[in-house]
Amino acid sequence: MKELGIYVHIPFCIRKCNYCDFLSYETGKNCTEGIGIYRKAYIDALCAEIRSYRYMAKRYRISTIFIGGGTPSILMPGDITNIMDALKDTFCLAENAEISIEVNPGTLTAAKAGEYAECGINRMSIGLQSANDKELAMLGRIHNYEQFLVAFDTAREAGFQNINVDVMAALPGQTIHSYLDTIGKVLKCAPEHISSYSLIIEEDTPISENKKLLALLPDEELDRQMYEATNKLLSLSNYNRYEISNYAKPGFECKHNIGYWTLGEYIGMGTGASSFWRNRRFTNTRDIKKYITAFSDKNSHLDETEIRTVDETLNSDRLMEEFMFLGLRMMQGISVADFNDYFGHSVYKVYGEVIDKYIKSGHLINDGGIIKLTKQGIDVSNIILADFLLE
Numbered sequence: 001m002k003e004l005g006i007y008v009h010i011p012f013c014i015r016k017c018n019y020c021d022f023l024s025y026e027t028g029k030n031c032t033e034g035i036g037i038y039r040k041a042y043i044d045a046l047c048a049e050i051r052s053y054r055y056m057a058k059r060y061r062i063s064t065i066f067i068g069g070g071t072p073s074i075l076m077p078g079d080i081t082n083i084m085d086a087l088k089d090t091f092c093l094a095e096n097a098e099i100s101i102e103v104n105p106g107t108l109t110a111a112k113a114g115e116y117a118e119c120g121i122n123r124m125s126i127g128l129q130s131a132n133d134k135e136l137a138m139l140g141r142i143h144n145y146e147q148f149l150v151a152f153d154t155a156r157e158a159g160f161q162n163i164n165v166d167v168m169a170a171l172p173g174q175t176i177h178s179y180l181d182t183i184g185k186v187l188k189c190a191p192e193h194i195s196s197y198s199l200i201i202e203e204d205t206p207i208s209e210n211k212k213l214l215a216l217l218p219d220e221e222l223d224r225q226m227y228e229a230t231n232k233l234l235s236l237s238n239y240n241r242y243e244i245s246n247y248a249k250p251g252f253e254c255k256h257n258i259g260y261w262t263l264g265e266y267i268g269m270g271t272g273a274s275s276f277w278r279n280r281r282f283t284n285t286r287d288i289k290k291y292i293t294a295f296s297d298k299n300s301h302l303d304e305t306e307i308r309t310v311d312e313t314l315n316s317d318r319l320m321e322e323f324m325f326l327g328l329r330m331m332q333g334i335s336v337a338d339f340n341d342y343f344g345h346s347v348y349k350v351y352g353e354v355i356d357k358y359i360k361s362g363h364l365i366n367d368g369g370i371i372k373l374t375k376q377g378i379d380v381s382n383i384i385l386a387d388f389l390l391e
C-alpha cells in the first residue's frame with residue numbers, strides 16, 4: 001500500500017488576526033456568529049467529503065493527518081470526534097500515524113484536549129507567536145501569554161507527549177531581546193518541536209495598511225540575527241534544526257510537513273484545501289456555502305469543476321523544481337541517487353551549472369552524494385532556492 005497524508009481544513013476563528021490571509025472566517029466565541037452558523041453543516045459536509053474517498057482509500061495507508069485552519073479548537077464537543085470517525089471508517093491508518101491538531105491557546109479547554117487524545121490525535125501544535133502581550137495585541141491574537149501556559153499544561157495533562165509551539169520573528173517593533181525572551185520562555189515549557197517563521201506582510205490584511213507598524217518592521221539584518229540566535233539557543237537545548245524554520249527534539253520532526261517537502265502525496269479535505277495526488281495539484285472551492293451544498297445535498301447539480309479545480313498537472317520541469325526547492329529547505333538536503341530514481345537522469349544534467357556555482361561560493365556542499373545548504377547558504381536561502389527555478 002502506498003503512503004498518503006491527509007490535511008483537514010477548519011475555516012473558523014473567533015476573530016481574524018491582523019496579519020492573516022488564510023481562508024478563515026470570523027465566527028465569534030463558540031462559532032455562532034457570521035459564517036459560524038454553518039458550523040454543523042460544514043462538519044457534516046466535511047465528513048461526507050472524507051467518505052467520498054472510500055474507493056481510492058483502499059490503495060493507501062495513511063501515515064499522517066493534520067487538522068489545521070483556521071482554528072480547529074474552536075469547534076464544539078464531538079465535532080473532532082466525528083471527523084476522526086469518518087477518517088478511520090474510510091482510510092486505513094498506519095499504526096504509528098502522526099495525527100496533529102492545531103490549537104489556539106484562547107480556545108483550548110481540558111474537555112477538548114481530552115476529546116482529541118481520546119479519538120487518537122497524538123500531536124498538538126499550539127500557536128503562541130509571542131510571549132509578549134503587547135506583541136500579541138499588535139498581531140490581533142485573541143490570547144495572552146498566560147493563556148498559552150495554561151493551554152500547554154492542559155495539553156500535557158491530557159497526555160500529549162508531542163507538542164509543537166509556533167513563534168514569529170521579525171514583528172514590527174520587535175527587538176532581538178523581546179524575541180529571545182519568547183524563545184527562552186518556550187524552552188522552559190520544553191515542547192518537542194518549535195517552529196519559528198518571520199512575519200510576512202500579506203496584501204489586504206490590516207497590518208499591510210498600517211503605515212505606523214510597517215515603519216517598525218525589523219530590517220533584514222535583524223531578521224537574520226533572530227534566525228541565527230534561534231539556531232544557537234535551540235541547538236544548545238538539544239533541538240535539531242531539520243528545516244530552515246523548524247526545530248525538533250530527536251525523533252519529533254513533523255512527518256506531515258516532511259511529506260510536503262519531499263513531494264509525498266496528500267489529499268486536502270474541506271473548503272479551500274489543496275491536494276497533491278498523481279502529479280496533480282487540485283484545490284477545493286473556497287466558497288464555503290458551495291462546498292456545503294456540494295457534499296451535503298445529493299441532488300445538487302454542481303459540476304465537478306465548481307467543487308474542485310485542478311491547478312496544474314506538474315510536468316517534469318515543475319516536479320524537478322519542487323524536488324530541489326523544497327528538498328533544499330531541509331537540512332538533510334537532497335540525495336543525488338533519489339533524484340536519479342525519481343527522474344531517471346542525473347541532477348547534474350539539469351542543475352550542474354547552478355550546483356557548481358554555489359558549491360564554489362560556499363553556499364552548497366555535496367557531502368557524499370547529498371547536496372545541502374551550508375550555514376552561509378541558509379542565510380541567503382531565498383536567493384539560492386530561486387535559482388533552481390527553470391525558465
Ligand code: SF4
Nearest residue numbers: 013016017020069070
Ligand atoms: S488564528 Fe490563525 S487562522 Fe485564525 S485568524 Fe489568526 S492566524 Fe489566521
